[in-house]
Amino acid sequence: MEAMNFEPENIRFSTGHFIGGRVIGGGAMIDVLRPSDGQIMGGIPDGTDAVVDHAVTNAHEAWKTSGWGTCSPRDRARVLHRWADLLDAHVGELAQLEALGSTRPVKDAHGFDLPFTSECIRFFAECADKFGGDAVPTKSDSLGLVLSEPYGVVGAIAPWNFPLSMASWKCGPALAAGNAIVLKPSELTPFSVIRFAELAVEAGLPPGLFNIVQGRGSEAGAALVRHPLIRKISFTGSTMTGAAIMSESARHGTKPVTLELGGKSPQLVYDDAGDIAAVASRIVKGFTSNAGQACVSGTRLIVQRGIAERLVNEIVAQVSHFKPGATWREATNFAPLINERQANKVHASVRLSVEQGATALCGGDFFQTDVGGYFYRPTLLADVNGGMEAVREEIFGPVLTVQTFDEEEEGLLLADHPTYGLAAGVHTQDIGRALRATRRIQAGTVWINRFGRTWDFILPTGGFKGSGLGKDLGRQAFEANLRYKSVLVDF
Secondary structure, three states, X not given: OOOOOOOHHHOOOOOOEEEOOEEEOOOOEEEEEOOOOOOEEEEEEOOOHHHHHHHHHHHHHHHXXXXXXXXXXXXXXXXXXXXXXXXXXXXXXXXHHHHHHOOOOHHHHHHHHHHHHHHHHHHHXXXXXXXXXXXXXXXXXXXXXXXXXXXXXXXXXXXXXXXXXXXXXXXXXXXXXXXXXXXXXXXXOOOHHHHHHHHHHHOOOOOOOEEEOOOOHHHHHHHHHHOOOEEEEEEEOOHHHHHHHHHHHHHOOOOOEEEEOOOOOEEEEOOOXXXXXXXXXXXXXXXXXXXXXXXXXOOEEEEEHHHHHHHHHHHHHHHHHOOEOOOOOOOOOEOOEOOHHHHHHHHHHHHHHHHOOOEEEEOOOEOOOOOOOEOEOOEEEEOOOOOOHHHHOOOOOOEEEEEEEOOHHHHHXXXXXXXXXXXXXXXXXXXXXXXXXXXHOOOOEEXXXXXXXXXXXXXXXXXXXXXXXXXXXXXXXXXXXXXXXXXXXXX
16 A cells, blocks of 8 residues: 655645635635644635625525525435545545644544545435425324425534544535535634535535635634524534524524534443453543544543553553654654644643642653644543543543542442533443443443444434534434424315
């Protein structure tokens, strides 16, 4: 297999908005830095209210004139399948764009992110004629129907941590259900999605049905939420921003929202969990993947006391083998933090917890590299309690807190979090114990003897409590992009 290494200076990419099937520029520019080395890789225009209005109005006109929302669902599915095939055909190009401008090492982008993205599009393509609408029982001299129809234009705001796969979560269900979509990617990782959209048009998606507005969330994102032609909002990001979007959506048209927000996911390990090395490997993957920059990261280890010391020692041994480096090098298997601000936040949270009495069993500082970015060592914090910031708040870095318990009930109480409920892992060989924990843990996803998403797109993802509202993935995500109309016909 050909090496995946590439030189960042050799990569070309578009830097504007994408509206009506073409890239357009104009306006004040925002510098965009490469996470691996902090160097400026280009700039994007800072989207204004006027640009957002242009993108949304263009999408609305394209939706009305193209017949996308009223055509045969199989016709929509064929376009989306061609799009997925083009994504596969351009996997090398897209993986380089994703690696260059985000925290995703090129090997991970090529081997996971891009195949995951194309399969996500295929899954929702196949939803197009499978779900939506029904004939319902009524009295014998009438006919009751529930008709489904697209909203029109969906506004989507995507995060920076997995730019392309998160874009597919937004675009796949919205387009398959017959909507147009206007996407605002993060201003930190704005480039790969432009090529993503260009390939959609090449596949036959009518120009204007998928528009992209660049800019800051506080400006372009807020304008997108407020726009009167945006009928639904989908957002992935912080709990605080999600709450603000929910409020703005209510003030500007009472729009439905899908929100996947922050998390502080527990990994509950019982003393019958089995092979210690295998369990440790799952724990390590759960809190170090993308350097902990994932909403579902399993950052709270809650382990039964009988195996705690052995498990922690094995985790410390395993995290010593990571190789930080530039995302454009195939050997890199540990991601940089997105920027200096995030690096400072992670380090400050660890230092505060140590000052409050926590013990750093490993990590607690940065890797020394010759790259220039911010690579934080995987960090284990013991002697913690629920009042400490590292246990209470989402750090978004490779930091794992360790708490021990004796009895099952004690472990379940520690697993519950007052604010978040996005995901959880349960590790045990006792199926009864696993199912009891699943019932008790307040989280939208519970993994048993694993941690992390699979390619089972039929499983919805979304949180409880402050971790969100509604679902991404699954038939639930598709149906959330439809509105339903009741019809009763008297004979």
